Amino acid sequence: MSLLTDLINLNLSDSTEKVIAEYIWIGGSGMDLRSKGRTLSGPENDPSKLPKWNYDGSSTGQAPGEDSEVILYPQAIFPDPFRRGKNILVMCDAYTPAGEPIPTNKRYNAAKIFSHPDVVAEEPWYGIEQEYTLLQKDTNWPIGWPIGGFPGPQGPYYCGIGADKAFGRDIVNAHYKACLYAGINMSGINGEVMPGQWEFQVGPSVGISSGDQIWVARYILERIAEIAGVVVSFDPKPIPGDWNGAGCHSNYSTKSMRSDGGFDVIKKAIEKLGLRHKEHIAAYGEGNERRLTGRHETADINTFSWGVANRGASIRVGRETEREGKGYFEDRRPASNMDPYVVTSKIAETTVLWKP
DSSP: OOOHHHHHTOOGGGTOSOEEEEEEEEOTTSSOEEEEEEEESSOOOOGGGSOOEEEEGGGTTSSOGGGOEEEEEEEEEEEOTTTOTTOEEEEEEEEOTTSOBOTTOHHHHHHHHHTSHHHHHHOOEEEEEEEEEEEETTTOOBTTSOTTSOOSOSSSOTTOOSTTTOOOHHHHHHHHHHHHHTTOOEEEEEEOSSTTEEEEEEEEEETHHHHHHHHHHHHHHHHHHHHHTEEEEOOSSSSOSSSOOOBEEEEEEOHHHHSTTHHHHHHHHHHHHHHTHHHHHHTSOTTGGGTOBSOSSOOBTTOOOEEETOTTSSEEEOHHHHHHTOOOEEEOOOBTTOOHHHHHHHHHIIIIIOOO
16 A cells, blocks of 8 residues: 555656646735645646636635635746646736736736836845744744743854754755755755744845745745644744844845945935835834834834944945945845735835935
8 A cells, every 4th residue: 555655755747747736825914825736737837828717815815705706827937846746836916807906916016116127227136034933833832942931041042053052953954955946046044043933045036036936935934834733933023022033134236236336326225215214114014013123133113224234223234245335235124024025126116216
């Protein structure tokens, strides 16, 4: 008799041309990823050639029960690290049957900004640092923490090694490899300051692909944690008190910033971001006021600041950028639960298109 794992790992190409496409979309909360699979007659690498599909929006908080059909438009394809072979993951966005983007479809407006000729000409690059916390499923308490209690204070856990410092490394390493298999430009991982908290970095990615890759990386992480029986939290301050929060620092540059004289372009872009600070904060994630307190390597949510090598500022410019006179900067304000479509496109819109 076949073992369940044998059947899960069946190579479909041994007997059929058919492949499985897992359609992924974002639910009504803006953070709840949903997915379902469908069979395709053969392999496909072009999302525009994939069939549109529908789902019950009344069950995801995105449509009323009396008119519940929402349409999925395939937008990006990734190799599937779970089914492997020629099977694929498909990142989608959502529309009404009339073809209008539903209110929770943030990709639509982001794609319009990234397709603007002035933005295209600047080739915006993003490097996104996604922090997250792994929680015990039955208690919603960080893994590695005593049930109902606390570990020793922060200090030894950041990039730490050892059974008393690093919790969940098997999940983290599985996620790292699975994302690379899926073609996501995963550039690194590390243990974070709070025990049970980790970070992965995606980039450099150009324009709208940054958002697609972060969402699919989140999906893969949730699926791996599901297998491990662990919960992933993107809460920006999962544990109150003297513990670091979780952010999603967004590194950014344009062609002008990466060229000679780019530091002046960077300073002008930062000035623009300062003028729209409140508008950006409103779009940078729910509950961020619990994280941006001016402590634990954050700037106060009500105060805009920037500095070279300053992790307590809203915007950090690296020493190398200062030395070379060109490069990139890091927006440290986005929360771990930010929507990458919103944040990346808003940074581009403010720095490239907006005229104060």
